[in-house]
Amino acid sequence: MFDIKTELTTNPKEKPASEVLGFGHYFSDHMFVLDYTEGIGWHDARIVPYQPITLDPSAMIFHYGQSVFEGLKAYVTVDKQALLFRPEQNFRRLNRSNERLCIPTIDEELALEGLKQLVSVDREWIPSAPGTSLYIRPFIIATEPNLGVHPSKKYQFIIIMSPSGSYYKEGINPVKIMVEEQFVRAVKGGTGEAKTGGNYASALKGQEIASREGYAQTLWLDGKGNKNIEEVGSMNIFFKINGTVVTPALNGSILPGITRDSMLHVLKSKGVPVEERNISIDEVVEAYNNGTLEEVFGTGTAAVISPVGELKYLGDKMIINEGKIGEISQMLYETLTGIQYGFIEDTFGWTIRL
């Protein structure tokens, strides 16, 4: 159906032991590459040995930040099959990011086929120890060698893959997060809902301040009023208040997380009351003060669920659920990882077995 050429490596790397994996340090033997040239379109889909990228110093990615990316994982199931979790959603979102960044959209079917073939070629790179997975990073960079400020006329779409360790080697420990008051991550009309490098570069400063004060992550407020809650670190955020789970609505400056969307579906399927709406930091403080703030957790591809045990705002510390993981967080974690590793039947039709 698609013409994807494959050149296998003649020099396969040694696979690292699962204990040393960590996140994003090691890379598999192959990568998928697709080129874009103005007037031709996307062309030359291929799987090649993992190799450096060589670009002119004037390549636009080095100057004007025109880039988008995605993140997803491949898992080995209990019955030893390779499994992908909602990969079509990643390529759909990639195209939405492309539109915001003036990058030509890709053929989502071709990207998915390329990914499947790449995972098959590097099947042995999916680690199988509990909690481990193969992190997959599709990304697009502007490669035209030109200093004019305009959309690039050349791009590369690349998929690389990195075997990753268990996020929770020592059990799920809730994290301490700090509300950022000075810096903002994004604003309505900006690039907040696109998965583009600039959002992550912008967020580093808040992260640095949080780390210095002993906090693991930053809680971002909206850029317009510095009141409404947006995201935590690079995750979406959920609050359980008086039995209802509330998460900020997709308002144009929040990343539309695929794990976020999956959590909403799981919650609804279990009959848990759920609301997607604006939620201000004041409402969270009020719920804390009147004893109805029951759980807080972040969601994302890397951690799946990251429970929040402490939230600091304007010098005050809120301790949530006695600093322990809550029932809903535990249920969501077990359900989603159960589906991803094949322990639990996928009644949602989310998984693709290769």
Next chain:
Amino acid sequence: MFDIKTELTTNPKEKPASEVLGFGHYFSDHMFVLDYTEGIGWHDARIVPYQPITLDPSAMIFHYGQSVFEGLKAYVTVDKQALLFRPEQNFRRLNRSNERLCIPTIDEELALEGLKQLVSVDREWIPSAPGTSLYIRPFIIATEPNLGVHPSKKYQFIIIMSPSGSYYKEGINPVKIMVEEQFVRAVKGGTGEAKTGGNYASALKGQEIASREGYAQTLWLDGKGNKNIEEVGSMNIFFKINGTVVTPALNGSILPGITRDSMLHVLKSKGVPVEERNISIDEVVEAYNNGTLEEVFGTGTAAVISPVGELKYLGDKMIINEGKIGEISQMLYETLTGIQYGFIEDTFGWTIRL
């Protein structure tokens, strides 16, 4: 004083004719490079033949947008000397950008010395036809091969140079600009005052919309209230209203332009009333309606001055100064280019002759 190794090219390129130069297409024979490694600091300052950059596909610049850059020019004066215009300001601003982007600051003296040596080595690349110059692009990119979201542990600081054509081959023609209502470039607390790739990537969409409607540039309003004026395209903006020149104050989301700063000094030296303050689009419309909006112009390194002949907001078109360049714009253009090309004595101490 500084140890900068120089390796000259054995294969010098042919220099393009001044008529074909344009902007940012051609590059000189050499580049300046400085490496950063965590634990060592910035090291190995060197001038080498212009050559491609080779990076691992996981290099952080391809994913998380951690980059900063600068732009300035070298000129050939009437008495055939090479001249730099306020280059120390560029490296000072680069370091302010570095701090926002969590990039280690550079030694500004070393950068300036590297730049001077590089311009000297490629002295013959400064074009001498009227209005031409050698555009200089210092930039820093995050090069650590790692997918974790954190400040990179490795960087490269590079200076490349591009002979550039005259911006106004056919005289200074005022441009038509359009106020952007949907998208924003930056917001207070974001990265707007840093010169980083993400700001430029974010701005492409507004530019695309403006182009589609036949406008040359976008006028950006503030991200919080969509009322206060910020910048035009990638330039700062000035309004002459009832004899006073007004430009938006540096509020945290506006780029602190070096041309902007130079214009303010020239205006003051000529006794023109000047105000740096918030200015809303409503005030501009009101001034237009009561006949006191006398001139509008953008300022930047590339064009020096870009007069605005038409401004579109909410469907209404304002024609400024009958679509012609104004007296103040003309005076500022002649003064600044006069200093830069050595026609006019530099009473400000802005120029460095090599």
